[in-house]
Amino acid sequence: MRSSERVETKLIHAGELRPRVAGAVNLPIFQSATFEYGGEDDYHDIRYIRLNNTPNHNVVGAKLAAIEGAESAIIAASGMAAISTTLLSILKKGDHILIQDCLYGGTHDFVTKDLPGFGIEYDFIDASDPQSWENIIRKETRAIYVETIANPLMGVPELASVVEFARSHKIVSIIDNTFASPINFRPAQMGFDLSLHSCTKYLNGHSDIVGGACIGKAELVKAVTRKLNHLGGTMDPHAAFLLHRGMKTLALRVRHQNESALKIARYLEKHVAIAKVNYPGLESHPAHARASKWFDGFGGMLSFEIKEKNVAVVDQFLKELQFPICAPSLGGVESLITRPATTSHLGLSSEDRAKIGISDALIRFSTGIEATEDLIEDFDQALKKGSLGNFCKQEDSLCS
Numbered sequence: 001m002r003s004s005e006r007v008e009t010k011l012i013h014a015g016e017l018r019p020r021v022a023g024a025v026n027l028p029i030f031q032s033a034t035f036e037y038g039g040e041d042d043y044h045d046i047r048y049i050r051l052n053n054t055p056n057h058n059v060v061g062a063k064l065a066a067i068e069g070a071e072s073a074i075i076a077a078s079g080m081a082a083i084s085t086t087l088l089s090i091l092k093k094g095d096h097i098l099i100q101d102c103l104y105g106g107t108h109d110f111v112t113k114d115l116p117g118f119g120i121e122y123d124f125i126d127a128s129d130p131q132s133w134e135n136i137i138r139k140e141t142r143a144i145y146v147e148t149i150a151n152p153l154m155g156v157p158e159l160a161s162v163v164e165f166a167r168s169h170k171i172v173s174i175i176d177n178t179f180a181s182p183i184n185f186r187p188a189q190m191g192f193d194l195s196l197h198s199c200t201k202y203l204n205g206h207s208d209i210v211g212g213a214c215i216g217k218a219e220l221v222k223a224v225t226r227k228l229n230h231l232g233g234t235m236d237p238h239a240a241f242l243l244h245r246g247m248k249t250l251a252l253r254v255r256h257q258n259e260s261a262l263k264i265a266r267y268l269e270k271h272v273a274i275a276k277v278n279y280p281g282l283e284s285h286p287a288h289a290r291a292s293k294w295f296d297g298f299g300g301m302l303s304f305e306i307k308e309k310n311v312a313v314v315d316q317f318l319k320e321l322q323f324p325i326c327a328p329s330l331g332g333v334e335s336l337i338t339r340p341a342t343t344s345h346l347g348l349s350s351e352d353r354a355k356i357g358i359s360d361a362l363i364r365f366s367t368g369i370e371a372t373e374d375l376i377e378d379f380d381q382a383l384k385k386g387s388l389g390n391f392c393k394q395e396d397s398l399c400s
């Protein structure tokens, strides 16, 4: 496949086996734990599901590398398997990592609760203030870690500065690209060493598997694969088959979600009962300028607060919604809505959440592929119910 091919074409054709297996248009599921010995002289080359090298693993890995314009990729059993294995392959006892302060709760928990047990230290950074990183870096620092669009406040770090900082200090730059997806941002093209994904989200897109990926420089991905082979966080071939199938529609889904989320964010921002909307596509977002410069779209994720801070009122509002399902996770075809304090960021203490600006009343919305108008009408009816309706009564013209 030529590297000039467009992403929609790569999603269908990149990495596919040629010749096709028995002429099958779709790659079959290789549900075989082990394969005939072929004279391999390196343990990691023996063909065995846990060694992450069935055709289902190889094809999805090659496709992921192609769509992010990277050298190599490996899939894992979950986003957290990819994140934890990557960090454990780069960091060893005595090392130190700089990590964005506001990010996915599971990553936060792994870094703060598990890494110290391995003798690995960390410092949180304000990812939008590169100057401040210089004061925190140590001679033991081995990596800097950020999220493209950070969960759940949708912050966008100074990404180009992260790459520059890592290069100048000879440390590894790692980015969790889950929220942006490779359709909106391709970290390798900016110079990131490694990009991580929860494939559970946009890449699979149907909320029916968990999966993860590590994409980037071949030498680093090889080290991560070897660590994954030892730790055993392997994706099952059937899940890899579903991920492969889901990825084929990634561009169509994400482009619709980009458009829909922007319309919903604009609608919410104007609504009289809404206190604040976090979405990088809005001019009011503090990183709107850099997001516009670097991203092909602003993604399907947004978060917001209603004017009522009482969580019982917030939860009642969520219940009034007809279409978004109140559930953790994101990036699927169905819209999902959640209060991060009760799900994705429940592992953080309420003080830690408050420190980084995640209030108990914050609502996170993952835009599905339903008709945008239906979602807006649904928000509109729910925002008129109960005490929220009083805001509309005061200023009727803004509640259409």
Ligand code: PLP
Pocket: 078, 079, 080, 081, 104, 106, 147, 151, 176, 178, 179, 197, 198, 199, 200, 210, 211, 212, 329, 344
């Ligand atoms: N990274 C981000 C940004 C996430 O939101 C999540 C899960 O919500 C993960 C990683 C972890 O992925 P998984 O649940 O597939 O382990």
